[in-house]
Amino acid sequence: MFTLLVRLPDETVEVTAIARDDAGGLVATSTTRVSGAELAETIRIGEATATRWVWDDTAKWYPRLLEQGLRVERCVDLRLCHAILRLSAATRGTPIHGATRGPWDVPQGAIVDSTALFVVEPESLPDPLAEFLAQRSAIEASPGRAGLELLTAAESTGALIAVEMRRRGIPWSADRHDALLADRLGPRPAPGERPQLLQEALTEVRLALDAPDLNPDSPAELVRALRAAGLQVTSTRQWELSRLEHPAIEPLLRYKKMQRLLVANGWAWLDAWVVGGRFRPEYVPAGAATGRWGTSGGGALQLPRAVRGAVVADPGWTLVVADASQLEPRILTALAHDEAMARAGDGDLYEGIVASGAVATRAEAKVAMLGAMYGATQGDGGRLLPRLARAFPRAIALVEEAARVGEQGGVVSTFLGRSSPPPGSMVDELPPENGRAQADSGMRAWGRFTRNFVVQGTAAEWALCWLGILRRELGRRFGTGADDPHLVFFLHDEVVIHAPVESAEAVAALVEEAAAEAGRLLFGRAPVRFPVTVAVVTTYADAK
DNA sequence: CACTGATGCGCG
DNA sequence: AAAGCGCGCATCAGTG
Structure with missing residues (x-):
């Protein structure tokens, strides 16, 4: 049922089968040691028998497996589950509850050991077998066991999905992005130059404020210039500026809008983050205390509407975009x-x-x-x-x-x-x-x-279940190959699936079914609906 | 020069 | 100068 994987300092992997004994307790039944190359075969065999892989941190294990074409159906992410169980009121009275911060309380992907500050080997976190058994005891003894079983399973599946989505990437058209930028800012300028439309807006601002050398990107300097022009401002925030009557305000707000787009998602962003027609943010499950995911790299949590037109399905493919309403x-x-x-x-x-x-x-x-x-x-x-x-x-x-x-x-x-x-x-x-x-x-x-x-x-828990059901059903109904529909983006209450055109309608229906099933999974027969808005589109900009 | 905190703004 | 939650990122300004 459970198989624990531990990476040793010499890069070999210890494989420990864990089963229930006659008294119903979990015990390690056998341990073998395999090389990196042999691990693939171990995984293949385990997948054929519905194994739940137990490892310290999905972000460290799963990319390498996917690299070898090894998709995993289920896992236990000990690091993520530790964080849940340590704080959960439902584990009160168990050793893991309220434990002082230790080696398991680290950021995703962190490499640590007990003796050094920096360690280079991708060693597993310390004593994962003891950690796993402590977690299982805490869950099984809990009055909130059913909830914790579902939560830890969903959290772990989410971690798999996070890695899978990063690997697939969001289909991103650099040409479309460039065209969008040129339309709003002017053509891509030479390095160090301002795009034409920003320069024009800035010239108007400088003229209206009688400040020919104004650096508009310095809030302090801008406040001084505005006050010198007789405007009683205490900051340069949009909402404060927008209520002022002055010829400098309109071009200034226009400048700030354009500058924001340029700085956050301009050509530099495109060069840095879109590779081979894909944007691959790193997802950070439970990056927020509430369980919401975070991201790192490229600002995937804040993709502005202005650039969503650059998210374009591959030829013969489509995007199924869905968000949970209210x-x-x-x-x-x-x-x-x-x-x-x-x-x-x-x-x-x-x-x-x-x-x-x-x-x-x-x-x-x-x-x-x-x-x-x-x-x-x-x-x-x-x-x-x-x-x-x-x-x-x-x-x-x-x-x-x-x-x-x-x-x-x-x-x-x-x-x-x-x-x-x-x-x-x-x-x-x-x-x-x-x-x-x-x-x-x-x-x-x-x-x-x-x-x-x-x-x-709780909304994050619903979303996690929605996502997990979607992944499972996409796999069951369409397969998990390169040509099958797959999740490419997730944002709190919204998902994007990249799907071959012929499967789009079935995928769209599946997204709605999965939302309803997530509602039942959490709340049973409670009379609460979880409707989703689904759009089948070529570009993300056309959804809602 | 590198780091830190404040500012401002994008998203749900 | 936000009021009212949760994030990530670029830039500025000040400090060591």
Whole structure:
């Protein structure tokens, strides 16, 4: 059932079969040692018998296997599962719960050992067999066992998908990208030169501010120039500038838009990140504390709409682009068993909220809902919250309670059992407060984090299940070869599948079925729908 | 010169 | 100068 793989310092791999003994406990039954070359055969045999591979870190193992054409169906990513189980409230009382940070608490792909700061050999993390057995004990003893079984399995499958997607890459047309840039910025300039349209906008700004040498990319200098022109600004942010009346403002905002595109996704980006017609970001499963994925390299989490026209299917292929509609409020509905909100979500959720009489317009419904999940206290979100609470008391009570727990220093958990980190443990937290007011503000901020954690984190679990089901079914129905439809992009509540044209309709149907199945997998027969918007397109820009 | 934090803005 | 969550990245400005 389980086979543990451990890479030794000499590059050989220790293969340990793990099975249940008569008492139902897990024990290592046999250990062999294979060379790198022999490993391929081990994997092939194991795949034929539905083995779940156990290894320290998918990001370290799986790229090399894929390189050899070895796709793996199931695994246990000990590093990712360790992070879940160490913090989970559902493992309280087990040795892994609350363990001090150790060698397993490292970033994806990290290479460490206990004796040195830097180690070159891709050695496995220390004592993976003990770690695995400790994890299994913690899961099997947990009152939240079912949730943790699903969560750790989905997390591990996600790690496989992350590596597979990077290997396939997002189909990216450098020619289209170049044309898009030329259209918006002017033709590609010589190195060190500004593109023509930026230069023109900048000239207008300098003229209007009477600042011929202005460096528009220096916020400090720009603020000085704007103030010298009589404008009361404290920053150079868009939203602050856009409310000013001055001839410099329009060209300045135009400049900033273009500069942003140039700097973030201009020709330099294209040269650096698109190779052989593919963009290959590195995905970082659970890069966020909520379980959402992060990415690294190329800013894949923030692909601007302006360049999505460069994502183009290969000839004879198509892109199936799908996103889960209003995922987070629907997740909240299921978490809170809010039947009124479930009824509102029968069709478009925000229209349903309007129909309930809680608010007047769809826009109000949206901002009120987001405000409730983020903890808005002011503005339209804060103002509309009481009306939402009257119409949907259960849903609002759930997020209010999550906020209260956080403000009091407590821990909240997602539906499947991922728990929020204890306050004070996150690196990026607010600086140590000195005054009472600052301390209170810090606790309120933490309350907003825990408030959102339960919703965002459970949405991430739903998405992970959706993704896992999609992968499994794509494999079953179409195969896993180079010419078969495959996932190429995933972003929180959205997926892109690159598919041969003839399979597009079947893939699109599958995406919807998988969403419904993910809902059932998490929430059983709860009356909450998880509709997806699916588009079959040639370019990503044409989706929604 | 290399590093760090702040700024600003793109995405869900 | 955001209000209201979660990210990544480029650039500037200040420091060692």
